[in-house]
Amino acid sequence: MPERDAASFIAQSDRFGARNYAPVDVVLTRGERAFVWDVEGRRYFDFLSAYSAASQGHCHPKIVAALVEQASRLALPSRAFYNDRMGAMLERVAGVTGFAKVLPMNTGTEAVETAIKAMRRWGYEKKGVPDGEAEIVVAEGNFHGRSTTIVGFSDEPAHARHFGPPTPGFRLVPFGDEAALAAAIGPRTVGVLLEPIQGEGGVRIPPAGYLARVRALCTQQRVLLAWDEVQTGLGRTGRMFAFEHEGARPDVLVLGKALSGGMYPVSCIAADDEVMSVFTPGSHGSTYGGNPIAAAVTLAALDVIEDERLPERAARLGEHALARLRAEVGTKPGVREVRGRGLMMAIEYDADVAHDVAHRLARAGVLAKDTRRAVVRLMPPLVIEPAELDEALDAAIPVLAKPVG
Ligand SMILES: *Cc1c(COP(=O)(O)O)cnc(C)c1O
Numbered sequence: 001m002p003e004r005d006a007a008s009f010i011a012q013s014d015r016f017g018a019r020n021y022a023p024v025d026v027v028l029t030r031g032e033r034a035f036v037w038d039v040e041g042r043r044y045f046d047f048l049s050a051y052s053a054a055s056q057g058h059c060h061p062k063i064v065a066a067l068v069e070q071a072s073r074l075a076l077p078s079r080a081f082y083n084d085r086m087g088a089m090l091e092r093v094a095g096v097t098g099f100a101k102v103l104p105m106n107t108g109t110e111a112v113e114t115a116i117k118a119m120r121r122w123g124y125e126k127k128g129v130p131d132g133e134a135e136i137v138v139a140e141g142n143f144h145g146r147s148t149t150i151v152g153f154s155d156e157p158a159h160a161r162h163f164g165p166p167t168p169g170f171r172l173v174p175f176g177d178e179a180a181l182a183a184a185i186g187p188r189t190v191g192v193l194l195e196p197i198q199g200e201g202g203v204r205i206p207p208a209g210y211l212a213r214v215r216a217l218c219t220q221q222r223v224l225l226a227w228d229e230v231q232t233g234l235g236r237t238g239r240m241f242a243f244e245h246e247g248a249r250p251d252v253l254v255l256g257k258a259l260s261g262g263m264y265p266v267s268c269i270a271a272d273d274e275v276m277s278v279f280t281p282g283s284h285g286s287t288y289g290g291n292p293i294a295a296a297v298t299l300a301a302l303d304v305i306e307d308e309r310l311p312e313r314a315a316r317l318g319e320h321a322l323a324r325l326r327a328e329v330g331t332k333p334g335v336r337e338v339r340g341r342g343l344m345m346a347i348e349y350d351a352d353v354a355h356d357v358a359h360r361l362a363r364a365g366v367l368a369k370d371t372r373r374a375v376v377r378l379m380p381p382l383v384i385e386p387a388e389l390d391e392a393l394d395a396a397i398p399v400l401a402k403p404v405g
Pocket of ligand 1: 052106
């Protein structure tokens with residue numbers, strides 16, 4: 001292979017690619033556990049974990065083996081036929097989530113779309129809402145994906161501007177305010193769709209008790225509760241699911257990202273029969289959804305989460321990291337707040353310096369991503385070793401503590 005420097009890869013991507021991202025200027029070529037390497041051989045701590053998809057660490061050998069074995073046997077027979085892998089995945093996800101049924105898709109966006117369809121149909125067919133009038137309540141600062149329907153109820157202009165007209169049937173309320181949520185629920189409300197912690201919105205953690213109170217409100221008003229745990233789910237916050245922190249079991253659970261350990265796009269919704277029975281043959285589907293590779297990869301990805309006790313690791317390591325960040329960064333001028341749950345952590349600054357901080361972190365050997373301009377999110381793979389976490393924090397803290405470079 002001819003020698004190429006980082007600049008030539010960047011120039012090629014920028015020349016031929018749409019400019020819908022503004023990446024940090026590193027060109028990665030290899031990953032292993034909590035580390036990635038660039039084309040110039042430099043090693044970085046990955047503190048983004050592909051937005052929590054790579055919670056099991058990069059290229060986990062068990063997940064790689066499952067992918068390779070299945071890819072060489074049967075990849076995509078389509079849902080027109082049964083295959084010998086999908087059932088085991090569905091049974092396993094049902095077991096892990098505690099729901100009766102699972103509907104597999106590919107991306108998180110598709111799983112959220114599936115949840116929206118499920119809630120609307122349930123509203124028309126089980127609750128008796130007049131056809132075409134269903135409303136779903138969502139939160140300001142939400143991120144649920146990039147489809148035209150989903151960005152239609154985003155209040156982030158960068159995501160929504162000039163992609164309208166927005167799909168009707170959504171109502172925005174402030175996140176973390178259950179009085180506002182209660183006031184927004186009316187006779188046509190079929191569901192409430194929320195992230196238990198807003199990830200892209202800046203690792204916004206709602207007040208204690210909010211998840212449980214939202215659960216109680218939804219039960220009382222007979223509307224479905226869907227937690228979008230695409231980012232928070234599968235160990236990231238120190239529990240298998242973030243709703244478990246308050247025992248706020250939803251009616252529809254939306255999963256993606258770490259469901260496949262960063263190896264392959266796999267997402268799903270999980271729900272009980274009352275909701276899942278609204279889907280009838282032909283009502284929903286996806287060419288790749290539930291394919292044998294996805295099934296094999298998901299089974300291995302869930303094995304890793306359980307065998308390596310990743311939720312417990314996230315709780316323990318997150319507590320340590322957060323204490324260090326609070327003490328060594330939280331007290332510095334220009335730093336508004338240090339917050340987190342498990343290994344989902346963030347620094348919020350007084351000014352829009354996060355993009356600059358992320359670039360300086362990369363030069364210090366730690367890859368992280370700014371979100372919503374003033375927030376740097378820190379989400380290492382859950383497999384990171386305690387000593388590695390401290391080494392990464394030693395490198396990151398001097399940068400994080402000095403927001404103006
Ligand atoms: C990433 C994310 C999505 C969208 O997932 P994609 O796989 O990018 O489509 C949806 N919801 C939440 C909470 C997410 O973090």
